[in-house]
Amino acid sequence: MTSAKSPLMGSGRLIDENSFKERMIVLFTKWETLLALLFVLEIVVFSNITPYFLDYFNLMNASFTFMEKAVMALPMIFVIMSGDIDISIASIIALVSFAMGYAAESGVDTAGLILIGLSVGTLAGMFNGFFITKLGMPAIAVTLATQSLFRGISQAVLEDHAYTTYPESFAFFGQGYVGDSLIPFELVLFLALAVIMGFILHKTTYGRQLYAIGNSKSAARFAGIYVDRVRFINFTLNGLFCGIAAILLTSRIGSTRPNIALNWDIETITLVVLGGVSIMGGRGTVPGVTVAIFLLGYLKFGMGLLNISAKIMIITTGVLLIIAVLLPNFLDLIKAKRKLRLQQVRQN
């Protein structure tokens, strides 16, 4: 009753799926592939319009402008993947930067500042996670509240003042280069973190649990997954990575104002969704988001070179975002239609 190929396959009714052409179709209808192609297209277009674009020094330096957001996007993949959301991250940056500025003002050294940055960020993330998982409150409501709360602390104390005194060695994190090269430390740090987070998501039990939770919390629970523990860890990671991003940003601009990183929460979520992570949860990859980060970052840089206004940039992002949300369905449709035609041809 079973076919020779594999005992599970329906007897003799299978269509050959493994031809080169079929595999190419599968590959090219992936969002990640399309993003990568779009990225290549972007490079080709810009380098043909302006000679300043495809310049090693320029490209490296341009990355400074979006690496902090890139770092924030990594744990956000986990949060969105498991069906949650965190809109307090920009405010965590404000809180962390405030704490570091305050400490620096009172003479804490660089190592101490790093420690403060990482722990304040982590605690803020845990604070979110506690209300969301232990008290069962919706993530959007909790992080909406902490969005005001975390930034509010900084605003209340600083008002329209700023902290601007930091130890000299603190400047390295946001402004330094690796060794004698022209490669920014921020860029290397991000890539390293991306590899780690990608490994966790795609190769480990933790990542598998994220996919399961994002697709069905109850089925995940019935399979023995500690759903709330995983979600709590996600929010904690979000806090920790905001701590890292806050160190980079504060170090780069050398000051702390209450409006630091304003709107970065939405911009970060945009990167994640554009990278192909389903806002409904359960779908997405780290490579996809990484490509989206560079695509948008260099789009901004290229448009800046051409003196195109920021408004156009916002519109472009909006359009891309809509496409990102719609495209998965659209691709499925194309795939299905193609398949049908293909099979009809074979049939006759």
Add this chain to the structure above:
Amino acid sequence: MEPMKPKEPILEIRGVNKFFPGIKALDGVHLTIRAGEVHALIGENGAGKSTLVKILTGVYFPTSGEILLDGEPTEFKDALDAQSAGIAAIHQEASMFPDLSVTENIFMGHHLIHPVTKRIDWKSMKRHTRELLKRMELDISGDTLVKNLGVAQRHMVEIAKALSLDARVVIMDEPTSALTLREVEDLYKIVRQLKREGKAIIFISHKFDEIFEICDYYTVLRDGKYIGEGRVADSSVDTIIRMMVGRSLDQMFPKSDSLFGEVVLSVHHLSQTGFFRDVSFALRKGEILGFFGLIGAGRSEVMRTIFGIDRASHGYIELKGNKVSITNPRSAMKHGIAFVPEDRQNQGIILQMSITRNITLPQIHDIAKASVLNSSLENRIAREAGEQMEIKAAGYHVDADTLSGGNQQKVVLAKWLATHPEILILDEPTKGIDVATKAAVHEFVSSMASRGLAVILVSSELPEVMGMSDRIIVMHEGRITAQIEAKDGDTDEIMKAATGHEEEAV
């Protein structure tokens, strides 16, 4: 019955093909549906029954082939199209909006509009709902949110929705798989009434007693191909099974007499306010303990509590004589308990994950070294478990939502068997599974039991419980009303205990 003068068909399907990536779900299928007839669509899991239903309701578009409505070639562009052509269906997988009320769900897509005010006419929608629910003898309010209903009630609401459309052709895809005896009887009444009203009914079921009870005509599919058709009255179960699976089949329940070992699980005065009260029983190694009862008897709730999903308000559980506190499914699994839940769609399977990942989900920590998944080990475990259950799919990498209903159920069974439990709790395990596989599952469970597995079998199918179990516990309204040795089991006695009435034995 009138003399057998074939009526003109309402709906006819000719040479319909439907291909999915990697699989031919339908391959030249014919089907002729007549008014006033109940037409059984029969076939193994994955034979293509649900696919055919989806083509008739405009969900899928056929790859090729013809659909004739009253002799006219027709195309259904979408679900609404089919609906306005007078075809309504109860799909195998519930498709309701959990956060909306029963009334809203029933009238979803065909709201009544008030003739004068041109507004949504809630009043008459509510009235219609009340009438429908009454006609189906359902004791729920139209304002109840669907998420607060049990699986069976949800299914009944789905049926009510199909009735509200007042269609000429009513399709029921495994309508009884989530129902218990009483509701099945109610459903029969409805089907007979529809038949008297001259409607055509397509009825899909894996249960032959149902087919012989209410169907007039049948069509058999196998591997997406049309195999044959006939009058139910002129055929025997044996002929139909032979058409279905290509060979004849011993439908006997394979109960091997096994010797029981020590008590592995004992439950003492377990209670959960509002659901069950004072439940005590013991389960021995090698034993199959059946749980029978009607919907709402509290059987599933007891099992959920043992598995650590819900908390007991009173009572305790002992495993091998030691009192344990199981607070979540993971700790239950660590104690060697596996649980195949009743609600496949929400609790058993993750539709957007591959077969492999579904099967290995409960044991991802065991197939990983320092949290890193070993994918070759994972594939091997999934393949072994899946082959035992004979899952039929285009491959193990495909998402579970491309599987037929019965094959999804096999994935859930494979998933829990792969954990090598000592105590296996099965809640309606053969729901939606075809006869051949059902026999295989029964045989498998029996053989596992004879090798020392302790099994709890919750089922609303009396023959299954009686055939499989060594001992049967009957529950009614949250309490145990009888404990019966299976060998002196008696249908009447069990039904009495299950209904809680002396006089009412169905």
